[in-house]
Amino acid sequence: MADPKGFLEHGRELAGRRPVAERVHDWQEVYPGGVGRALLPIVTTQASRCMDCGIPFCHQGCPLGNLIPEWNDLVWRDDWSEATERLHATNNFPEFTGRLCPAPCETACVLGINADPVTIKNVEVSIIDRAWESGQVRPQPPEWLSGRTVAVIGSGPSGLAAAQQLTRAGHTVAVYERADKLGGLLRYGIPEFKMEKQHLDRRIDQMRREGTVFRTGVQVGDELRGDQLRERYDAVVLAIGSTVPRDLPVSGRELDGIHQAMEYLPQANRVALGVEVPDQIHAGGKDVVIIGGGDTGADCLGTALRQGAASVTQLEIMPRPPQDRPAGQPWPTYPMTFRISSAHEEGGDRVYAVSTREFLGDDAGRVRALRLSEVDGSFQPVPGTEREIPAQLVLFAMGFVGPQQPGLVEQLGVALDERGNIVRDASYATSIEGVFVAGDAGRGQSLIVWAIAEGRSAASAVDRYLTGSTTLPAPIPPTARPVVV
Numbered sequence: 203m204a205d206p207k208g209f210l211e212h213g214r215e216l217a218g219r220r221p222v223a224e225r226v227h228d229w230q231e232v233y234p235g236g237v238g239r240a241l242l243p244i245v246t247t248q249a250s251r252c253m254d255c256g257i258p259f260c261h262q263g264c265p266l267g268n269l270i271p272e273w274n275d276l277v278w279r280d281d282w283s284e285a286t287e288r289l290h291a292t293n294n295f296p297e298f299t300g301r302l303c304p305a306p307c308e309t310a311c312v313l314g315i316n317a318d319p320v321t322i323k324n325v326e327v328s329i330i331d332r333a334w335e336s337g338q339v340r341p342q343p344p345e346w347l348s349g350r351t352v353a354v355i356g357s358g359p360s361g362l363a364a365a366q367q368l369t370r371a372g373h374t375v376a377v378y379e380r381a382d383k384l385g386g387l388l389r390y391g392i393p394e395f396k397m398e399k400q401h402l403d404r405r406i407d408q409m410r411r412e413g414t415v416f417r418t419g420v421q422v423g424d425e426l427r428g429d430q431l432r433e434r435y436d437a438v439v440l441a442i443g444s445t446v447p448r449d450l451p452v453s454g455r456e457l458d459g460i461h462q463a464m465e466y467l468p469q470a471n472r473v474a475l476g477v478e479v480p481d482q483i484h485a486g487g488k489d490v491v492i493i494g495g496g497d498t499g500a501d502c503l504g505t506a507l508r509q510g511a512a513s514v515t516q517l518e519i520m521p522r523p524p525q526d527r528p529a530g531q532p533w534p535t536y537p538m539t540f541r542i543s544s545a546h547e548e549g550g551d552r553v554y555a556v557s558t559r560e561f562l563g564d565d566a567g568r569v570r571a572l573r574l575s576e577v578d579g580s581f582q583p584v585p586g587t588e589r590e591i592p593a594q595l596v597l598f599a600m601g602f603v604g605p606q607q608p609g610l611v612e613q614l615g616v617a618l619d620e621r622g623n624i625v626r627d628a629s630y631a632t633s634i635e636g637v638f639v640a641g642d643a644g645r646g647q648s649l650i651v652w653a654i655a656e657g658r659s660a661a662s663a664v665d666r667y668l669t670g671s672t673t674l675p676a677p678i679p680p681t682a683r684p685v686v687v
Contacts, residue, residue: 212247215248218240229395231396237301238327241327245325249277252313254271260311266658297405305323308322345372352373352436354441358441360640365439368439374413376416378422379419380422389402393467396501421609438638441643442610442611446603446604447598448600455561491516559573559574572596616632616637631667638667658675
């Protein structure tokens with residue numbers, strides 16, 4: 203334990219964000235100089251608050267099993283090099299999770315029973331940002347090659363984690379991505395103000411130098427069919443995500459100006475990076491309504507504000523969560539409490555316990571308004587509460603219902619569960635020999651930290667399948683339940 207009195211002498215303190223009036227006019231991260239640099243004045247003190255518990259429940263909260271007390275202690279002792287090693291021991295991409303994970307480890311922190319928890323996520327990102335700046339993060343190519351080949355389909359966090367682990371184990375790995383650039387939702391689903399793509403690019407460059415082969419712009423299931431894939435590779439890992447969006451089939455759905463979030467956000471991200479997008483879906487000067495109160499909805503909110511929306515309203519069918527942990531969600535579970543993201547600080551209205559009844563259009567067939575009503579505890583409309591709100595752009599951010607089935611999934615013939623997710627056993631193996639699945643495609647829509655953990659675990663299973671044994675770690679079994687956020 204670094205400082206036996208640290209948790210008594212210091213309160214929880216987070217990095218300061220850039221002023222709202224400044225940051226809504228650009229696409230840079232909301233922290234001055236990046237979150238890692240913004241934390242430097244306080245990170246050592248915050249790390250000292252870790253109590254090095256006899257039973258560190260933060261491990262239970264983190265699907266990766268991050269060695270949190272160890273690297274907190276090392277940061278307090280100013281041993282940043284060893285802290286980086288301990289961080290990388292369980293997490294391939296801490297710069298991603300340190301920016302994007304909702305930190306279930308913090309709600310499981312023992313200090314959080316009767317005080318504010320340790321700023322685990324902030325310490326994590328400070329360690330890795332400093333490691334990159336100091337040149338400590340270097341390629342780790344394998345010492346020998348196994349002669350076995352693996353195809354990883356999808357370059358999101360799960361696919362990248364599986365590919366890096368398998369490459370380092372000596373297998374020849376090719377990652378296929380249907381988009382023009384690598385990263386999956388990390389690239390085109392996450393706005394630049396949450397994670398600048400330089401962090402993704404330098405990690406992919408590290409993987410290339412280790413020997414991982416990347417092939418972009420390939421629609422596997424089209425120009426490369428499932429049977430060809432199985433003939434060409436000794437094993438296949440499906441990391442294709444849960445990409446079929448949930449829709450809202452109410453009257454007026456066909457009107458122009460109503461889009462899925464994953465139609466809108468990728469275009470905005472491309473433009474923010476200097477790419478021209480013809481006929482871009484744009485919020486400038488419009489009343490924007492976002493249906494869905496989660497992280498994707500907040501990403502749409504921050505993006506619409508930066509595009510100059512006249513107003514932004516975010517709708518959520520659930521009631522507003524309480525400020526404090528509900529009695530029915532005791533420590534160390536992840537509680538459903540009211541949270542304010544950086545985008546919510548910037549503007550817009552959040553409306554809870556409402557349901558969309560109808561979209562209203564103008565004479566040109568474009569959406570002009572949305573009719574909603576309040577709902578009761580059973581999500582039934584409350585009589586007399588219907589009202590209209592103006593909307594020239596409506597964005598659906600209601601989550602996803604499973605992986606895309608036409609194409610590769612159907613060609614491979616893998617079994618699906620009742621929700622449309624790909625079935626896998628305790629070794630992440632599908633019903634088809636040599637085909638494995640990791641991440642949202644098998645688990646269902648979940649968190650980035652679960653995706654990375656599953657990618658690592660699937661890699662361990664594939665390595666064992668190919669060689670008969672493995673030294674790769676497997677953080678979680680596939681039956682473990684995801685944290686719902």
